[in-house]
Amino acid sequence: MQHNKLSKNWKLEFGIFRRRRISFWLFFGFWLLSFGFIAHAAPIISNEEIVTIGDDFAIITWQTTNELSLGTIKYGLSLPVSTSTTETSPGQYHYLILPNLFPNTTYYYKVISVSSTGTSEGMIKSFKTLQRPSGNFLFSFAMLTDIHYASDLTDTVDVRGRPYSSSEAIVNSLVANINQFFPAFTIIKGDMIDSRLGTDNGTARVSKLKPILNNLRTKYYPIPGNHDKEASYTRNWVDDNLKTLYPEGPSISPSSDSSFNYSFTYNGYRFILLDSSLATGITAEVNLTFLQSELDVAKTQKEKVFIFMHHEATEESDIPEEILAGVLDIPNFTWASHGERIRIRNKDAFFNLLRTYKLDNGEPLVAAVYMGHIHDNRRRDFDDIPFIRTSSGLQFPAGFNLIKVFSNGFIQTFYKLPSYSDPVARECIVGTGEVTKSRAEQFYLGGLASRNFTQIYSAVNTTIPPTVESIQPPAGATGIALNQPIIINFTKPMSKETMVDEWLTISYDGINVPLSSSMWSWNSDKTKLTITISLVANKTYTVTVLGGTGNATATDGTFFTTNYSFSFSTGNTFSTTPPSAFINPIKNDAGVETNVTTDPTPTFFGIATDESGSTVANVEFRYGSPNWSEWYPATPADGTFNSPTEPFIFTLPKEVPIGKHQVQVRTTNSAGVTTAEGFTPYTFYVISNKPLITLTADGSEIINGDPINPSPSFEITVATDQTLSQLWFICDNGTPVNLLPISPSFITSVFYKPTLSEGKHDIRVEAIDQDGQGNTRISTKEVTNLLVQTSGDLQVFGTPLNYPNPFNAGNESTTISYILSRNSHVTLTIHDLAGTLITKKELAAGSNGGRAGYNEVLWNGKSDAGSVVGNGIYVYLIIADGKVIARGKLTVLKR
Structure with missing residues (x-):
């Protein structure tokens, strides 16, 4: 009897101890390629x-x-x-x-x-490469526009085609990519969701978008676009969209025009966010009264200003009208009829207002005006102010911007999404009429200098003093562990970093703690100071940053104008255990915990808690698919790890395949205590758009042609994000057997033990459920030509192999694998080349090593007497029914 099992062992030879199969014809095709029998041209x-x-x-x-x-x-x-x-x-x-x-x-x-x-x-x-401003780097922020989240819509393929069906994955990818840069915040310039003139459910889309945007490491600031106002809502566009995404936003009437305006300051810059359309979302206009009041404050405080709005402000005649029609979702566009839906209708007054605001040196107060709406990258300068449109996060080129802000300028860069810009979004763009596909792509991508540039101006913010952004332990904290360090984050890079003892004091009971340079350290940006001292039990400590000339000073020469102090009280114990962590289970769209997702890069939420009262300092994660990845940093949900209890979030950095996976979390507190073992685990499944079925026999994966025993124990596991309604087991096209439990879960495992006659058998499993819209989903799992042998000679199919080979005896083990045609008692012996018996293993029939199908036997490199063998080649024999039925060689190489 011939039975080809090359593929099962072929992978082992290449060091991947998992069984996968390659069809003969695929293997043969690759063989032909390697010998040049199939000719192709070089890649284009x-x-x-x-x-x-x-x-x-x-x-x-x-x-x-x-x-x-x-x-x-x-x-x-x-x-x-x-x-x-x-x-x-x-x-x-x-x-x-x-x-x-x-x-x-x-x-x-x-x-x-x-x-x-x-x-x-x-x-x-x-x-x-871009010029770098000569001033101090202050911070960076990210920028998104025109996300058009609408995962329930079908893709459009036209001159402005959008991959709606991928919008959830794309927004998740935008968030994950932005998080890699740790921006201070993210600006979102409107059209967070898509709408078709009031026919779409904006409330439902925002409810799905919000959890994704909440995964941003730092705060985000949205403003409305025309689609945000045009959608249909349970309540209105204010309560169900803007205030849902940004609860701190202005409280306004949904019938008020151009009213969702607000501002904030960061490190000496003012950020003004303008609502650029009337309440209906149809006509574009900005509130100049609000803008003027903000510019007045900025001029008084000598703050450079960034302005953001959704609609266009500049007047350009070179935008193809077919593209403008796509912007408005109308068949034909004319400037006379539709211009006020593209460009703010009070643009002249807007420009006149901006040009009147100058700094003392005559430079514009405004650093830049950022817009969206058109979905392209385009920069034009008016009165020395850059007016910049940035492209859509969803539509090609599908990306985001990062702005690095200095004391005398900024650098703008644009980033495509590697997995979606070209493979997904570009494919939705096609030529229409006079606009070819190539022209449309280049229009949206824009010129290189519109996407990436440096803007230089005179230094600002030199009069803004530094201050403290955050501290650890928190002010007023009690029971602090005695090995907890003191951490201070400053708003500016600090000078005099080698003389901390001259401008900072730590005291308790009126006694100043002596400080030396061995007690403190700085991060590379000189914005984070860590001080480690021997804290005394049950004392109240006061930390003071000294203000005034010559004391706590930033690198730009500004200094603390007054003292900054905070206090905390110690407990009487040291922190010896790391924080515990809990990962929230994955939920489906109905909010039910399922531990099953269709997202190949899922986002997880959790909470870390330090019972000793020490501050949670770091949370990391890794994932197994099936081998463990490296450790990646999780993100503090509130922006900073600075308390004993901290929520955290993380998104898998790479897609994982369909199947079962695990994530683990390790934690560190400010005392430096890190999880060394017992990492917090969480198991989840990734499925496609239907149930996922896995099938094993007697604990082993089975494939077409595998031998199995006559009474196999089949385990069927079904993972689904909905409720499983049917589960059938069919053998040899016979009567289906209903295996559905009375109360199926989202991950359902059942066992079935039929009696099979000698010969070949086909197995099919069917699982049925319904998606959230009531559509029936059917999955099948089939395995054919399973071989049952109850009599005749025992056979070993293929060649036994071991992995790793060679292996380092004494430090690792090797696994010998082979396939038996039926259950049988097996003796496995290992000998040196002189024939001396090293070890002997008796493997019972039906157990691992003696069962029909795939077997794995572990050897630790030791003799039966417990001695580690030396370097060399060894022979193993597989013995059954009194004769050697297979043999193999393995190598020991100690390193």
Whole structure:
């Protein structure tokens, strides 16, 4: 009897101890390719774009149109280019970052795609990195516009096509990518949701969008767009949209025009957010009275101003009318009939107002005006003020902006979403009429200098003094652990960092604690000071940052004008255990806990608590799919880890496949105590749009052609985010057996033990449920040609293998795997090359090692006497029915 099991063991030889199968024809096809029997041209490079340029990096994307290839970029300061960066895996869409570049410097580069059929190289091109403002870096903020969240809509494919069905995944990706940069906050410039002139349920869409936006590491500030006001709501656009997303926003009547306006200041800059449309969302207009009052305050306080609104303010005649019709979701556009829906109708008064506000040096008070609505990247300057439109987060080019703010300027960069911009969003753009696909794509992407640029102006904020942003322990805290450090976060980078003892004091009972440089440390930005001292039990400590000339001073020369003090009280114990952590279970759309999701990059929420009273300082996570990833930082839900109880959030950084997964959390408190073992685990399933079925026999995965015993114990597990309504087991097209439990859960496991006759059998499992809209969903799992042998000679299918091989005896074990045709008592012996018996294992029939199907037997590299074997080659024998039925070799190599 022949039974090909090459694929099961082939993976083991390559060091992946999981069983997967490759069909013979796929294997044969790859074999032909390797010998050149199938000829293809080299990969074709298209859509090459230098998308992002910063002051010290660049991002270049391109596509290979006919096959997967491995992308490389060669680059350098001169020709020929020699420095290179290469992708980790092949693909059709390529996204590579050139890091560690010099500011304001010209670089040359070319893209290269290498596939199994050849190599293609792009032309030598060049770019110049952005100039870096000479002043102090203060902070960065992110910016989104025109998200158009509407996961319930079907994709549109036209000159303004939008991948609505991917909007949930895209917004999750936007949030995850923004979080990597740790911006101080995020501005969202309107059209958070999509609407079709009042026919869509805006309330439902906002309720789904809000939890995703809440995953942003820091605060976000939204303003309305036309779609936000045009949608249909249970209550109105104020209560169900803007105030839901931003409860601190102004309390206004939904019938008031251009009224959801507000502002805030950050590190000496003023941010003015304008509602740019009337209550209906149809006509565009801004509230100049509110704007003027804000500009008056900014001028008095010498604050540079950023202005944000949804609608266009500049007058441009080169926007294709077909695109403008798409902006308004109308068949035809004319400026005479529809212009006031694109551009604010009081634009002249708006410009006249801005040009009257100057700083003392004659420069504009306004640093920039940011807009959206059109979905393109475009910059134009008027009266030395940049007016910038930024592109949609959903529609091609699907991305976001990051603004790095300095005391004398800012740097704007644009980022595509690697997984969605080209593979998903670009595919929705097609030519219409006079606007070709290529022209539409270039219009939305915009010019390089519109996406990425540096704006320089005279230094501002030099009169704004530094202050304390946050502290640990919190002011007034009690029972603080005796090994808790003192942490102070400042609003500006601080100077005199080596002389902290000259401008900061710590005291208790009227006694000043002596400080030395070995007790303090700074982060790289010199904004976070950590002081570690030996705290005394049951004392009240007071920490004082000294103000006045010569004391606590920022790097820009400003200083604390008055003393800043806070106090806390110690307990009488040291913190010796890390904070505990709890992960909230995944819920479905109805809010029911399921532990099942359709999102391949799910977001998790949790709470960390330190029972000793020490501050939670850090939370990290990793995920197993099935091997554990590296540890990634979780985000404090309130922006900062600074208390004994802290909510946290995190999103998996990479997509995980359909199946069962785990995440683990480890925590650290301010005393430096970190989880070393017993990490908080959480198990969840990722499914497609229907139930997921897994099937095992006697605890092992089974595939087509596997041998099994005559009375196998099948375990069927079904994971679904809805309620399972039917579960059937069918053998050899016989009568279906109902296995549905009385009370099925979202993860349902049942066992079924039929009696099978000798020969081959086919198994099929069917699981049925209904989605949230009442649509029936059916999943099937089939395994064919399962072999039952009750008599005849015992066989081992394929060649036994062991992994790892070689292995480091004494420090690791190796696993010997083989496939038996039926249950049988097996003796496994291991010998050296001289034939000396090293170890002998008796494996009972029906148990692991002696059961029909796949078996794994572990060997730790020790003899039966307990001695670790030496380096060398060893032979193992598989013995049954008094004869050797298979043998193999393994190697011990100690390192």
